[in-house]
Amino acid sequence: MSEEAQAAFLEELLAEKILFATGVPGVVGRSATFESIVDGFDGLVKKFAKQDRAEIMRFPPVVTRTNFEKSDYLRSFPQLMGSIHTFVGNERDHMDLLKTFEAGEDWSKKLTKTDVVLCPAACYPVYPTLKGIIPDEGRIIDVISYCFRHEPSPDPARMQLFRMHENVCIGKPEKVQAFRDSWLERGLSMFRSVGLEPHSDLANDPFFGRAGKMLAVNQRDQNLKFEILHPITSVEKPTAIASFNYHQDHFGHLFGIHFEDGSDAHTACVGFGLERITLALLKKHGLDTKKWPAEIRKTLDLD
């Protein structure tokens, strides 16, 4: 039932040329219309980031393999990763690679790992960059990146590659938690300002396997992750369109970010899923943005 609604919505988006199919589930092109909504909503996030004097950092859509290995990703979300491999070899090796390809065999086995892995969340490259002492009043960093999660799906709202606009706070526990809580309020009011009916809820990450189930329970028990949800293709199962996470001293400890007194910094991140938000708006207000309420068009700078 839910899959039918997903397929039908995707079909509509493709028919209206708002998205372009590539043949791989969850990998699509975006039209000018789609991008104008992304940019419009993103502008609202930027306004708040500017209020906070967040420092802008932009990273290419990867993390270094060293930092990826340092994080818990391999343990917690191995099924979602995107490790980048290339060809290293001489002309003879190349002939062998082409022979394998031409025989219809799996030539990818002949490749060698590079020093990078696809970025799983926009904030990942920030923590290693901040290694060292940070001021007691903390820092706020603004990042946007394409993220990769290997979860092929017929749901247009579950893309394998999507953009996440995050703000990250690094500081004392109270500051970091207040940052997260205030962004949760900002998020709810931003979504309401563009005609959505969001609600927030406690959440957990999709940890792998049985051990992962324990991690998920712990994460919930400690109120570490909240999401803002909105129906896209299902009212019963609304989609998370933004998330608000308190990591305690996890990343501070892992990547050596600490205060002058040597204590580990705490961190929180708030993330807006730009594709999912755009899809929620298209579902809510219709595929023809020219017919959207004038006030919402204005808020999203669509004129």
Place this chain on the structure above:
Amino acid sequence: MSEEAQAAFLEELLAEKILFATGVPGVVGRSATFESIVDGFDGLVKKFAKQDRAEIMRFPPVVTRTNFEKSDYLRSFPQLMGSIHTFVGNERDHMDLLKTFEAGEDWSKKLTKTDVVLCPAACYPVYPTLKGIIPDEGRIIDVISYCFRHEPSPDPARMQLFRMHENVCIGKPEKVQAFRDSWLERGLSMFRSVGLEPHSDLANDPFFGRAGKMLAVNQRDQNLKFEILHPITSVEKPTAIASFNYHQDHFGHLFGIHFEDGSDAHTACVGFGLERITLALLKKHGLDTKKWPAEIRKTLDLD
């Protein structure tokens, strides 16, 4: 000599916090200053694209493996590719993966290829999307994407991940060649308008191996590729900051783009390397954009 100049310029950019190191050569974070120059120059490209009524398409930074295999990339540039692999398996397989990792062995060998490969040039996802009949007057598509090329280097202007803004013309041979030639003129005048001293030259792609040398010679003999170059860390060896390519019917034939009468469409693409252009401007006008000539600040919308 050249490597010293490269290392020195990179060091300056890092010291001024215009770029952020990640520990991997050619993979760096960008600051607000860097991004404001990128956006400013990109705005100039967008103005011309708008004049041409180019259709905007935006793709995530990948191509499908099927389309990658259809292209000649595996044959011509295997050393530059970025194939994306993930973990597929049950909990026992996961234990095995972690054991390999913890033993300090190469756990990447245990991964499985996904359906996507990193995008080598922004225009790659366009051609398969246009499969089918195109009107005789042709189409112009505007794309921007992060691109990956595995060529680790100390040169800040040779990044492994960088953004390319491309316009692609699909149409009759005369139209497509005129498009390329007019963009070459536009490019030269755009660069002059921001105080650079560009020059254009015949060029070839970095084809792999001995067979590749032949391909490069052919490409030059047929005047298929031009570049605009500008000194960044070396006057003797200026860096290509934009390229202008005529593919004849190569992509039209490969991806089934044809006219009503069944003949294959010709294509050309023009690409602006946003990171290289930004580095050329920083080298030319200095690292403090506030001290740049007022007229150039205005042209780049830096105020």
